[in-house]
Amino acid sequence: xxxxxxxxxxxxxxxxYYSLTGLPRYISAKSRPSNRTSEPGVPFLLxxxxxxxxxxxxTLLTVTxxxxxxxxxxxxxxxxxxxxxxxxxxxxRLSYKTWLMPRQQLIKEIPMRIDxxxxxVFRGTSVYVGDFMGLxxxxxxxxxxxxxxIYPEPLGGTELKDTxxxxxxxxxxxRFILEDPVLTIGLAEYTGRExxxxxxWKQTARSGxxxxxxxxxxxELSAAVVLNLEYTARYEADRALLERxxxxxxxxxxxxxxxxxxxxxxxxxxxxxxxxxxxxxxEGLGAAHMHGILEGLGRSTLDTSESPASLLDRxxxxxxxxxxxxxxxxxxxxxxxxxxxxGSKAMTEPERDIPALAARISERTGxxxxxxxxxxxxxxxxx
Numbered sequence: 215x216x217x218x219x220x221x222x223x224x225x226x227x228x229x230x231y232y233s234l235t236g237l238p239r240y241i242s243a244k245s246r247p248s249n250r251t252s253e254p255g256v257p258f259l260l261x262x263x264x265x266x267x268x269x270x271x272x273t274l275l276t277v278t279x280x281x282x283x284x285x286x287x288x289x290x291x292x293x294x295x296x297x298x299x300x301x302x303x304x305x306x307r308l309s310y311k312t313w314l315m316p317r318q319q320l321i322k323e324i325p326m327r328i329d330x331x332x333x334x335v336f337r338g339t340s341v342y343v344g345d346f347m348g349l350x351x352x353x354x355x356x357x358x359x360x361x362x363x364i365y366p367e368p369l370g371g372t373e374l375k376d377t378x379x380x381x382x383x384x385x386x387x388x389r390f391i392l393e394d395p396v397l398t399i400g401l402a403e404y405t406g407r408e409x410x411x412x413x414x415w416k417q418t419a420r421s422g423x424x425x426x427x428x429x430x431x432x433x434e435l436s437a438a439v440v441l442n443l444e445y446t447a448r449y450e451a452d453r454a455l456l457e458r459x460x461x462x463x464x465x466x467x468x469x470x471x472x473x474x475x476x477x478x479x480x481x482x483x484x485x486x487x488x489x490x491x492x493x494x495x496x497e498g499l500g501a502a503h504m505h506g507i508l509e510g511l512g513r514s515t516l517d518t519s520e521s522p523a524s525l526l527d528r529x530x531x532x533x534x535x536x537x538x539x540x541x542x543x544x545x546x547x548x549x550x551x552x553x554x555x556x557g558s559k560a561m562t563e564p565e566r567d568i569p570a571l572a573a574r575i576s577e578r579t580g581x582x583x584x585x586x587x588x589x590x591x592x593x594x595x596x597x
Contacts, residue, residue, distance in 0.1 A: 238352045240268035241314070243339040245279060246360040247326070251509055254331060254367050257288040260324045262339060266314035274344030274351070279308040281326070282334040288325035328364050331457065333486040333513045336360045361487055363512040366460040368468060374586070374593050378469050381584045381595070382435075382538070401425045435538070436497060439466055440529050441481040441511075442543040442568070444518040452544075456516045459544045459588045464511055466540055466586070471504050482525045485513035493519065494528075526571035533578040541572055545587035545594065569596065 241264070248259035260279060266272050283306050314320060328334060338358035344351040401417055404424035417425040441463045443456055470477045479495040492510030495503075520528075522543065529539065572583040585596040 238343040238354050241266055241272060241275070241341055241343055241354060243277065243341050243354075243356045245336065245339045245356075245358060247336060247362040248323075249362060251363045251365060251505065251512065252328070254364055255327055255329050257325045257327045258362065260308075260326045260336065262322045262324070264312070264314060264320045264322065264341070266316060266318050269316050271316055272314045272343060274311065274342075275313055276309060276311050276342035276344070277322070278340045278342070279324070280337040280339070281306060281308050282328070282336065284328050284330055284332070284334060285326050285336075286328070288327045328362070331364050331366045331460065331512055333361055333363050335487070336362070363509050365508045365512045366457065366464050369458065369461040369465040369593070374462065374465055375469060377586070377593070377595050378466060378540070381540075382473065382475070435475050436534075436536075437470055437475055437477040438529060438533070438537055438539045439463065439470070439477050439479050440525065440539060440541045441479070441483065442518075442522045442525055442541065443514070443516060444482060444520075444522055445544050453516060455544050455588065455590060458590075459542060460511050460514060462586060462588045462593055463542050464508060466542060467504055467507055471499070474499065479507050479510075480525060480529050481510070482518040482520045482522070483510060483514045484517040484519050485510055486515050487513065521567070523567040523571065526567065526575065530571065530575055530578060533575055535578075535580055537579050538581045539572070539575050539579060539583040541568065541583060541585045543568055543585065543587060545589040 243262060243264050245260060245262035248261050252258045260281070262277065262279065264275065264277065287308055308324065310322070310324075312320060312322070336358065338360075339356045341354050341356070342351050343354065401414060402425070404413060404418075404426045414425050441459070443459060467477070467479075476497050476499045478497040479492070481492055481494075483492050485492055492507070492513075495507055495510075526541070533539070568585060572585050575583045587594045587596055
């Protein structure tokens, strides 16, 4: 009987020793958001994979996720029934308890949401592995760097949509009245109803019949979207104005997508944690093209890499004939001086550069450039 008790004590001591020194090495954790990008306030999943590859069970695991302060546990807010999920006082850690049998893997999915635009980093997981007797334990750290980008919200209201639709309509009508020979899609025999300027004299001489050019007025319409975030009165209080400017840029891009108009993107954005470059995105169309640009808007730090003059000069060097240009810029003036025209005395650098360079872009492309001045209460069209 004594030997049985001694043997039992020895087994308990061995299990306790192994749970403190050996078991933590066989526990692993890997966490990441389910999406690379998301909309403000839309839930996504923080997916954590826990694994125990040892031959003994892990009877107590306390998992702590290091989350951005702006992230919220959506499941906890909705029903309040998930007792194991707790946010600490700083709002940057999310903890829950679980256990794992030998050779078992557990995938834990926690609904999260972030309400504000930006680039957010989930920095990994720490796991507290409790001992066999429940007296103490050890902690393992699993560092990660997983990003999620929250897009800016689209600008509310129909005013911008109507303004942009009117501008694109003007461009289409102008292209219909004043045909661009670059957009010729074919030839047709002259019927007498076509204007004389449409006659292709070379083809007429070759065929012996009067031939006229046929023009494409709509399908080849393309645009350059130019986003400037630099203006004179930059203060911390103006962050909301810059956020509205990003929202305006998103709304313009989505409007071009709806109309199936190909577009390029120029900006002077500085971005956080960026792998790509959003100073210039070549012309394209489609969901991948749009979401690529929206990711850059979401990553913006609201700082700038160059002046408006430098940005628009870069656009001018690449301006193509027939391409319309949409310039988006914040209007920090309370009196609306930016939208008041080039003659406004209140305009200072860098606002003074925008109208002059927009006029030069119009001359180069043959299409009127449009400046959207984003103010605190409205978006005003200049030009």
